[in-house]
Each structure stands twice: as structure tokens, then as C-alpha cells.
Amino acid sequence: QDVRCCDVQAGSGYTRVVFDLGGASSADPNATVSFPSAATMVVTFAGVSATSSIQGDGGGGIVTAVTRQSGSQVIFRLTLSRAATVQGWDYLGATDAESSAPLHLYFDLN
Numbered sequence: 001q002d003v004r005c006c007d008v009q010a011g012s013g014y015t016r017v018v019f020d021l022g023g024a025s026s027a028d029p030n031a032t033v034s035f036p037s038a039a040t041m042v043v044t045f046a047g048v049s050a051t052s053s054i055q056g057d058g059g060g061g062i063v064t065a066v067t068r069q070s071g072s073q074v075i076f077r078l079t080l081s082r083a084a085t086v087q088g089w090d091y092l093g094a095t096d097a098e099s100s101a102p103l104h105l106y107f108d109l110n
Contacts, residue, residue: 001101003076006060014087014108015061017078019043020101028091031105038083041109045074062109084109 004018021029030046050068062081069075088108096104 002099003066004098005066005078006063008061009108012087012108012110014110015063015084017063017066017107017109018099019076019105020099021048021103021105022101023103028103029105033086033089033107039080041078041080041084041086043076043078043107048074050074080109 001022002020004020006015006017008014009016019031029048032044032046034042034044036042062084063078064081065079067077067079069077086107087110090106092104092106093102095102
């Protein structure tokens with residue numbers, strides 16, 4: 001449904017990227033993360049559909065841009081201001097204060 005980027009988490013200083021996911025499936029979608037370069041993170045969703053209008057916002061923290069790649073597969077490219085690693089990730093069920101989506105996938109980057 002949406003991509004939220006990029007709140008800097010108090011305490012840890014990590015940059016959080018959140019994918020708000022909708023749909024009726026009871027299973028968490030399969031997502032793969034890769035780093036084709038030190039300052040580029042790619043998140044690829046398998047078996048997921050999305051409108052081509054979904055784009056990330058301008059960025060924040062170490063993320064300078066989030067773009068949806070064209071094509072039938074759902075792929076997001078995050079441009080980073082420096083090399084980073086994923087420090088944590090998880091699926092969170094239920095709506096939250098910022099989204100009515102029933103499921104969220106988040107990544108914390110440092």
C-alpha cells in the first residue's frame with residue numbers, strides 16, 4: 001500500500017524504513033534484501049502485486065531516495081548516503097498510528 005521512510009529511531013539512531021502491506025493473505029510475503037553496492041539497498045518482494053504509483057518519500061536519516069523499479073515484480077531501490085547494514089527487521093501485524101494497513105515490514109539501518 002505504501003512505503004514510509006525514514007524515521008530516525010530515538011536511542012539507537014537507526015533509520016527505519018516501513019513497507020505498509022495490504023491484502024487478504026494470512027502469510028507474510030517473501031522479501032529479499034540485497035546490497036548491489038555499499039550505498040544501495042534493494043528490497044524485492046516475491047508473489048506480491050502493487051500499483052505502479054507506489055513510491056517512497058524523499059528519504060531521511062541515511063536514506064537519500066526511495067524509488068520503485070519499473071516492471072511486474074515489486075522492487076524498491078534505496079539510495080543511501082553511506083554504506084549501511086540491516087540491524088533489525090520484522091513483520092508487525094495490525095494497524096498503527098500512521099497507517100491502516102494490516103501488516104507492516106520494517107527494516108532498521110545503521
